[in-house]
């Protein structure tokens with residue numbers, strides 16, 4: 001839901017201050033949102049993403065550059081593949097949607113491909129919604145929305161998202177299409193990459209469901225947003241498109257739940273010291289102090305999801321936090337949050353002996369001592 005105007009304006013101003021004077025906001029995309037939802041307890045990531053801070057630039061300024069991002073070559077190749085898939089009014093793309101998701105419908109011919117040009121993300125979002133409403137007035141027709149723009153409320157701030165395409169089927173239902181440059185080999189692709197694409201598509205589906213609910217509230221039946229999305233990739237090592245329907249129900253449910261658990265960005269911003277700023281132009285010690293003023297929940301999973309991972313990992317190790325060894329281990333250790341606490345508990349110097357984690361550590365330490373003694377005999 002959009003923020004009331006005055007509150008929204010004040011928050012936008014506060015977020016601009018956090019970003020730094022004249023630093024443009026980095027738009028929150030679906031990939032970042034999916035990663036944010038995967039670590040909903042991290043206030044640091046939530047405020048940095050909410051304020052539109054460029055985390056890659058920030059990580060470099062902190063002296064811990066990220067290993068993220070595609071090479072220029074990969075970007076160019078990806079863009080060329082997408083253009084090929086969408087050539088001729090999206091004929092090939094629509095053929096793949098028909099073939100993989102809706103064979104009982106009439107094959108797509110003379111599909112509508114409306115112009116979605118508008119000024120700024122809000123204008124483009126409004127234009128997309130208008131064209132989706134318009135498509136509902138053309139039952140039996142296929143409509144292709146090329147790079148539509150959708151808005152999703154994230155922790156009290158709107159995030160603007162741009163799927164590769166959304167297709168309106170003749171029955172009025174909507175499908176999200178993701179075009180990726182990793183190959184489909186013999187009909188299957190790298191599971192981690194497909195998983196990441198599915199999480200990203202789930203974010204688009206959630207945003208589309210908000211649009212569908214709004215259209216439904218106007219009196220007409222709400223359009224169905226399909227929970228099987230179309231993933232289009234190059235076939236084997238060629239640049240010919242191949243497609244696979246991906247069921248994203250699980251990713252959608254997890255992402256929806258996690259997004260509701262995000263601490264409101266406004267509340268995190270209010271808790272920050274006056275004058276906090278994350279501009280990469282600041283001296284490194286000031287910048288480090290600003291970043292450290294926001295609590296973080298580092299886990300090894302951050303390494304594949306967040307540009308600040310090397311910085312947060314170093315801090316987490318410095319503090320001896322057990323989360324740096326993984327969330328499952330952290331869960332096993334209950335109230336013991338640092339490596340120092342764990343070792344003291346194992347040695348019998350601290351900890352409640354009735355605590356199952358402490359008892360297990362002492363048993364493990366005794367077994368280790370026995371084994372070492374036997375080895376030395």
Ligand code: SF4
Nearest residue numbers: 042298302306309312
């Ligand atoms: S790397 Fe740091 S900022 Fe990013 S999600 Fe992990 S803990 Fe949060």
